[in-house]
Amino acid sequence: MRRSEFDRAVADEFGARGGAVTTDLVLSGVGDRTAVEALAAGVPPREVWLAICVETDVPEERRYGVGRLEPRRG
Structure with missing residues (x-):
């Protein structure tokens, strides 16, 4: 997962709350850091995304x- 895909996933799942989820929610799965802190520390975006999913019960x-992104139709 690229960072742009991470950002899109957060926006799609959480909408307007996405910013708060990434800056305020402490994620035990990435060392008790927020998503922003974990990404800045070099944790892969996929790992951060999955930690968010666990903490927020995303199905x-x-x-x-x-x-x-959806593949382009030619």
Whole structure:
């Protein structure tokens, strides 16, 4: 997962609350840091995304493959 895909996944799942989720929610899965802190420390975006999903009870079907753009139709 790229950082842009992470940002898109957060926006799609949490909407206007996405900023608060990444700056305020402390994630035990990434060393008791916020998503912003974890990303700045070099934790891969996929790992941070999955930690957010665990902490906020995002259903399994919305955890994997999110954030990717739909393929272009030719």
